[in-house]
Amino acid sequence: MKPPSEDHDLIRWLDGEMNDTELAAFEARLKDDPVLAKEADDLRALSAGIRDHLPAEMKVPHADFFNSQIQVRIAQMDLDEIRQKQTGATSLADSFLAWMRKPWFATAGAVALAVLGLVWMRPHTQDTAHSLILSSYTPGLGVEASTYHDNEADATVLMLDGLEEVPADRKISGISVHRSETEPEIAATTLFDAAGSPLLVISRDAVGHPLFLTNTPRG
């Protein structure tokens, strides 16, 4: 193998990194040195082959899913950030949605969130007199969910059958959803509270199952 400087000359010539003076000198060498000329030709053919067969741009598999996952992760990061801020705040924030941290109430919480989310994922025909429930989803097989709209309370009532008995003295609070924003491009809906803070992001995972990113403390 030749000294490194000669190797460098060869690849600098190949890559067009020589100035005019260097180029003239090297091309003169190529004329006088058939071995060097052969090596230069071979390397140039190799470079051309690589460029021809390695595209600078490729089709991304499942491109739409690629994009939507990025959006979901961004939403999750935003929620995590808010969550971190809230955990450092007063216990008021902790008491808000505290019921969701109760182990026995996890199923109910998931169901409630699912139904609330689906209520807000309804088409944008704002009809405050009725709630439109498109479908409901319960993670627990033994739990059945049903809903109806209570005109007097102007609220959607969620009925859960199959849950363990809830102690009578248990205080239950819910989510007060003020408004929602739906992103059709990424099939995600974000629910906001009265202060404009996101409460919940609803989307679907790769196999179409509901995906909830909640603004609740972990644990």
Next chain:
Amino acid sequence: MPSSASTDPGEVSDIDLVKRSQAGDTRAFDTLVTKYRGRIYAMTYHLIQNETEAWDLAQEAFIKAWRALPNFKQDAAFYTWLYRIAHNVTYDWLRKKKVQGDGEFDDERTEHRVAAGAEATPKGDATPDTAMRNAELGQRIQEAIARLSPEHRQVIILREVEGLAYEEIAALVPCSLGTVMSRLFYARKKLQEQLKDVYETTL
């Protein structure tokens, strides 16, 4: 350094999209993702030669870009900045995975990808089906590049695929100009060795 993709007349510029993204507009960022995902994915794929991991790493690059957007001063093209992030994400992954050493001739990693008809095709042979021969050649080149060490593969991709100048490669890797030249030289020699039946002429 790679520049932004050519834009159609009427298309929103990267600068506008970046400004909107910096203001929290995720839809604007989604447009940037759509615009550059093919190039970023190609880069990660060429470097690690694994479709699934390349997909994940490309996505990770965009996530990191989103997080770093507030610090992007637009003193470079967005794609150049994004490319640097993607490169660092991929190379960090390679380092962690320790797919290195002298990875060349590491058949375990690439054997399953060898096409049945990928035997040497001597240059000048009159193959009736040019397209087939071309596809086989492409396969062989990809396999040869997969056998390079990450350091050698990296400089070859940056130079031959991305068209970066030596100084840009040195800044990105980072390493000295001499190291760039040495790695390029030895990477090409190793590729030449593996593909000598294709790219070696006789005197």
